[in-house]
Amino acid sequence: MTSPISTDLGSDLPVEEFRALAHEVADWAADYLGGVGSLPVLPGVRPGDVRSALPATPPLQGESLTEVLSDFRDVIVPGLTHWNHPSFFGYFAMTGSGPGILAEMLTAALNVNAMVWRSSPSGTELEELIADWLRQLLGLPPSFDGVINDTASSSSLHALAAAREEAYPNVRNEGMFQQNPGRIYASEEAHSSIEKATLTLGFGRSGYQRIKTDGRLSMCPAALRSAIQEDVALGLKPVAVVTTLGTTSTAALDPVREVADVAQEFGLWLHVDAAYGGPAAIVPELRELFDGWEMADSIVVNPHKWLFTPVDCSLLYCRRPEVLIRAFSIVPEYLKTPETGAGRNLMDYGVPLGRRFRALKLWFVLRYFGRQGIVDRLRSHVALAQELAAWIDAAPAWERVAPAPLSLVAFRFVSKRLDGAALDDANHRIMERVNESGEAFLTHTVVRGRTCLRVSIGNLKTTHAHVRHTWKLLQEAATYEGGSIHP
Numbered sequence: 001m002t003s004p005i006s007t008d009l010g011s012d013l014p015v016e017e018f019r020a021l022a023h024e025v026a027d028w029a030a031d032y033l034g035g036v037g038s039l040p041v042l043p044g045v046r047p048g049d050v051r052s053a054l055p056a057t058p059p060l061q062g063e064s065l066t067e068v069l070s071d072f073r074d075v076i077v078p079g080l081t082h083w084n085h086p087s088f089f090g091y092f093a094m095t096g097s098g099p100g101i102l103a104e105m106l107t108a109a110l111n112v113n114a115m116v117w118r119s120s121p122s123g124t125e126l127e128e129l130i131a132d133w134l135r136q137l138l139g140l141p142p143s144f145d146g147v148i149n150d151t152a153s154s155s156s157l158h159a160l161a162a163a164r165e166e167a168y169p170n171v172r173n174e175g176m177f178q179q180n181p182g183r184i185y186a187s188e189e190a191h192s193s194i195e196k197a198t199l200t201l202g203f204g205r206s207g208y209q210r211i212k213t214d215g216r217l218s219m220c221p222a223a224l225r226s227a228i229q230e231d232v233a234l235g236l237k238p239v240a241v242v243t244t245l246g247t248t249s250t251a252a253l254d255p256v257r258e259v260a261d262v263a264q265e266f267g268l269w270l271h272v273d274a275a276y277g278g279p280a281a282i283v284p285e286l287r288e289l290f291d292g293w294e295m296a297d298s299i300v301v302n303p304h305k306w307l308f309t310p311v312d313c314s315l316l317y318c319r320r321p322e323v324l325i326r327a328f329s330i331v332p333e334y335l336k337t338p339e340t341g342a343g344r345n346l347m348d349y350g351v352p353l354g355r356r357f358r359a360l361k362l363w364f365v366l367r368y369f370g371r372q373g374i375v376d377r378l379r380s381h382v383a384l385a386q387e388l389a390a391w392i393d394a395a396p397a398w399e400r401v402a403p404a405p406l407s408l409v410a411f412r413f414v415s416k417r418l419d420g421a422a423l424d425d426a427n428h429r430i431m432e433r434v435n436e437s438g439e440a441f442l443t444h445t446v447v448r449g450r451t452c453l454r455v456s457i458g459n460l461k462t463t464h465a466h467v468r469h470t471w472k473l474l475q476e477a478a479t480y481e482g483g484s485i486h487p
């Protein structure tokens with residue numbers, strides 16, 4: 001019988017063809033990065049458009065990569081929302097910086113998997129080193145040990161698993177069903193990933209207590225203390241408190257030092273979610289916003305948000321890594337190595353066994369920009385946010401809904417003729433008009449029950465002119481709701 005497969009089984013793309021295509025791909029990427037600012041930020045596609053433009057079944061015979069690349073250019077790219085666009089202000093704006101992209105290319109070429117020290121000695125040790133470099137930049141004490149995860153959602157899940165391990169020393173053997181019900185506390189402004197972690201860890205919705213916030217949308221430590229006291233009186237087990245430094249809606253900052261005192265008083269694990277805000281601690285004049293975070297048991301900071309590192313890269317710092325290891329370490333026979341005890345085995349620090357070599361890109365980024373380069377760039381983002389905040393404050397038809405301590409401004413259109421749901425709808429329509437222009441992209445949130453818009457500044461290509469133009473687009477979009485243009 002003859003094989004129906006005509007190509008040489010077991011052979012990859014020939015190296016010389018790889019070289020030529022790699023140059024072509026690099027050229028495409030350079031052109032893209034240079035020209036992304038003139039593409040529409042939000043694509044003009046409807047759900048289903050991209051999929052229906054592509055074959056529903058896989059090819060039987062291999063295709064040429066030239067054809068694949070041409071479909072990439074003609075079908076995939078026009079269906080993308082361009083996070084690299086300088087007027088991308090949605091969610092949290094971020095940058096896949098040049099040095100980060102180059103490192104990602106090398107990471108893909110190496111394809112190493114740092115499960116245990118032996119499976120990637122450099123991967124393991126560079127991750128240890130780079131976590132320590134970032135710790136130094138953030139001004140955290142050496143007692144914080146860092147590991148890299150994919151996302152803040154994973155980092156916080158791992159941190160709260162350690163908190164659970166600490167609170168229930170027998171949970172590994174008995175599971176959660178036998179345990180006294182536990183409580184995790186976070187402010188009503190905390191990220192949904194915290195609630196997701198509490199659900200995953202078996203505390204349930206009833207085990208998640210949202211603590212009210214003050215006028216600055218910061219957690220009230222007094223409300224936290226009374227919630228804990230009530231739960232203790234009911235015989236429940238307070239396990240952990242999560243504070244946020246830079247909330248997702250408005251970049252609000254919880255009073256970490258005061259919350260840490262409460263956590264200490266009741267013996268709770270303190271986790272700090274600084275996924276977005278964390279890098280601001282590198283800037284000397286912003287460091288004071290982080291006062292007290294060194295009292296945490298664990299901290300998450302995402303370099304893939306506001307530190308120019310391509311997705312994904314999230315640092316989990318833990319002051320008691322042995323608890324994290326107690327929660328996660330399981331070593332089957334085939335993963336036992338002679339170095340155990342001497343070299344670190346990263347598989348012991350969380351759910352995944354395998355891991356991408358994410359440290360490489362953070363190393364490239366920190367070396368290319370340097371401490372001063374990072375400080376200058378973060379400062380300029382904060383300054384742009386402050387300028388926008390000042391324009392909003394000066395315009396009668398607009399109001400800010402929260403302080404803007406970092407690079408995120410939350411605000412809304414207001415009108416004497418509209419209120420309640422009608423005003424919320426007007427804000428949604430304004431946002432959609434701006435987004436449909438393709439010239440800027442922003443997203444919304446709800447603060448204290450009211451719809452507001454957010455402009456998040458975090459892309460290295462964003463300049464004064466981009467922010468100014470977006471403010472003009474917003475005001476033009478608001479004229480349909482009875483707004484006027486404020487000079």
Ligand SMILES: *Cc1c(COP(=O)(O)O)cnc(C)c1O
Pocket residue numbers: 092150151152153154191193244246247248273274275276302314
């Ligand atoms: C973005 C964000 C997260 C989630 O980040 P992922 O890395 O996407 O999981 C968590 N917390 C805060 C405060 C965030 O801003």
